[in-house]
Amino acid sequence: MSTTRWVTIRKAAELTGLPESFFDERTGRSGRWPEGVVWKWFENRKMIDSQALDEFIDSNSSPPSARGRKKASDACPA
Numbered sequence: 125m126s127t128t129r130w131v132t133i134r135k136a137a138e139l140t141g142l143p144e145s146f147f148d149e150r151t152g153r154s155g156r157w158p159e160g161v162v163w164k165w166f167e168n169r170k171m172i173d174s175q176a177l178d179e180f181i182d183s184n185s186s187p188p189s190a191r192g193r194k195k196a197s198d199a200c201p202a
Contacts, residue, residue, distance in 0.1 A: 129175055136172040147172065 131139065133147040150157045151170055157163055162176045 129173060130166070130171045131174055133170050133172060136174065136177070139174070 128135075133144050133151075136142075136147055137144045147163075147170075151159070151163045151172075157177075157180065159165075161173070162180050163170055163172050165171070
């Protein structure tokens with residue numbers, strides 16, 4: 125994500141292309157990202173550990189898509 129380890133939610137959103145609301149949700153109400161591992165409070169701001177976030181994303185599987193995309197094994201008729 126970045127060479128800077130701790131970044132604000134705004135900067136993390138800018139670097140990843142994900143909306144700030146995504147980070148707010150994962151670090152707040154849903155509690156899906158562990159505090160002290162992926163993020164923490166620092167001087168009244170939520171800071172994202174960019175290295176830990178990359179590792180967290182890499183180590184967690186994502187649920188199957190329901191958006192109608194074809195499986196990777198299906199050949200593209202191009």
